[in-house]
Amino acid sequence: MRQPKLKSSLLLITVLLLSMLATACGGANTNTASNAGAASNNKQAANANSNGNKEETSASKTKVVWWHSMGGELGKAADQLVTDFNASQSTVEVEAVYQGTYDESLNKMKASLDSKSGPSLIQVYEIGSRFMIDSGAITPVQNFIDQESYDVSQLEENIAGYYTFDGKQYSMPFNTSNPILYYNKDLFKAAGLDPEKAPATYEEVKQAADKLAQKGAPASFAIYGWFMEQFFANQGAEYVNNGNGRTAPADASLVNSEAGTKTLDWWKGLIDSKAAINLGRKTDDTKKAFLAGQISMTLDSTASLRGIVDGVGDKFEVGTAFLPKPDGTEDGGVVVGGASLWILNNKPEAEQQAAWEFIKFLAQPDTQAKWHISTGYFPITKKAYEEQIVKDNLAKYPQFQTAIDQLHASKPSQATQGAVMGVFPEARQIVESAIEEALGGSKTTKQALDDASKEISSKIENYNKTVK
Template sequence: MLKLQRKISIPVYILFIIVLFGVVGISYSIWGNASVARGTEVSDVTGQAMPEVTKVVWWHSMGGENGKVVDKLVTNFNAVHNDIKVEAVYQGSYYDSLTKLKASFGSKIGPTLAQVYDIGTKFMIDSKAITPMQQFIQQENYDTSQLDEAIMNHYVVDDTLYSMPFNASNSLLYYNKDMFKAAGLNPEKPPLYFDEVGQAARKLSRDNAWGAYFGIQSWYMEQFVANQGAELVNFGNGREGLATAWQLNGSEGVKVLTWWKELVDSKAAVPAAGKSDESKKWFIDGKVAMILDTTASLRDILNGVNGRFEVGTGFFPKAPGDKGSIMVGGGSNWIMNNKSDAEQKAAWTFIKFISEPEQQAFFHVNTGYFPITKAAYDQPLVKENLAQFPQFGTAIDQHQASEMSRASQGGVLGVYPDARKLTENAVNEALSGVKTPQEALDAAAAAINAKIAAYNSQL
């Protein structure tokens, strides 16, 4: 029996030691994880203190190739900041993303930082869910003079910069230089005025190809009106008082839609009521000679055409005598106020990073959005890109030629997304002959004004 007890006692003793070390290991693991959760510093394998990591979740609407560029910006940032980790999450279209953001208000499931398109500005301010960018700017005396003033002012309301511009764009005329040559038109002189566009479109409409295809976008109507120096809504485009009336049914809007319908009726422009994505595809396929689209489509168009024909870019069309200016489009980034101070400051650090000249140069060259930081134009990458692809210079030239005014600053109203949908329906009705341009725009304005009144009554 004694021998048997000795044989058993050895493994029991070893088992006791193993259990003891296991308990110590589990305790250490729990303590270590708890330390990270509390945000205290822990040591890595070298014994050096590791900094607390603050996570920033960024919701954005940059899909496709532009999404890859955004991911690269995030990777660049995370590589040089070991105390902050930004996680970019694609949320679909601008409209879908804003809808999801609205649903997240009042909960902890929302992001730290959110990209919102320009027409969501008023709603975001009224939501009370954001920390104005002006607060961070004042806290550290951030130099805003380095930013493009016209772009920045688009997001300034009541002398406060509520969000930081990120992706800035305007509308351009894209045209097929090869088709221009074949039609006897000067490929180096794109049409600028309404009558010139019409004449060119009629000459280009031949051999199973259309002269023009303008996708149904309210943004184009708004640009046409701003180019005439007219404001979209009353009270200084909603910047000198609460907007109460949509004004796209004024003489400026009617003139544009009448001209547009004449192009369609003369069979110089595609009568289909498609969106810009469809017109862009037709252009890339060589089925149409001229389209309107955002500067942000330039890289996609060049890649899609892939040298099969020469792509030209021109200023957005206008009527002779128009002295207005083009509006800035795109989106900006907003910081949510339901996150900790540390998280908000981390988001601000990321915003500053992607606003730096080097990052803006990379973003501009790979997307077509123009830089929000003036010094980006001095970057070798931008200069080399312009030399290789002069089409990028058109948006820059058009932007810099525009004078700042209430009209070019853009409208501010809480129901802007709804207003755009109703306006697009009106354009459809006018082009298809269901209503006259005046009747269609009047009906849309009445519906939009009712929505504005309902929104304002809740403020």
């Protein structure tokens, strides 16, 4: 099926705007893991770009250039996967090229389309999915799935579901995470709280945080738009209209609905009562405070779990729990964050097929097991949990069972499948500004969310006009 294309000038403006904004979980400025250690990859990126897109390594091998945004240790883990794949067969050779943040990588991809100097395969954060589809620059992985009857039942439904639109899977999930509550069990015990019973609702978080703050250890949650999106899904509420943008393109934000006001009122109540403190937008800052024992509870990605547990060491015991929700909420769950892999359609069919072969290798249980152990991201393949190294890792980091259970407990719906809109990065920034305004008292929670909803809806409308 021919995908709709964007008018070139307006699309370029959109991409340039994207490059100025923060990225999603698994790659959002200091809010995400993909940029951790990105500075150490500057030399890697420069070297890769200098010898970038060769046609083939030899007459017998098809060259696949893979652009990714995995920095630091994550980049080393990604490079190892490429090395393993190249050594596993003799017909395809993949070259991994670090391209900076997700936004930077997307901007470079757009600039490369006319010259065809870009990648065969690109890693794109989850909130870039609508943009990728509308660009008309990709071949849906569903085409390859159908051609060989590839068994998608092996994939985690709640992960693959995000990248599925109108029954068609457009990309293959790669690095996947969601947020969980981290808490200091030692501080809980000192405050007279049961360290084995984590707060599960907004109300329980408030009660626990009040007691903990009296002991000098309040809670703190970073002002991160991803968290607000998750709080919506956890209430079974949609973030944009038209089935979260999945039954038809979204044309209005729902951030000022009851789910939003209920969440922001609770959050502001924590700040006003000094049960929680505001440390700003960066999850790195709340993470450092948690590691130092200065705060008792925080929210962070499941991909941060290993780093947090290792960082704490024997200073205290780290507890983990599901993302809290309002009391009495039954439906809902979390939305996957991270990124997926997209095949570019301006490459020869043989090259696209070669990219698909690499994608299949990455989805294998043993590959996913190694990726999970090295990074902390979820395996996208169910059978990866049967690998011994995953079992051993779970024994070492039992807190990760919380992440697995939360993923599997999420009830499939359009709310938990995740919202899609072409201006998602901008929308996330607008929501973060609204949260700041409400917590700081410059606007009421209702006014802040009403203004945010209006601004986001206007941007969606302008974006939709660019789509044929």
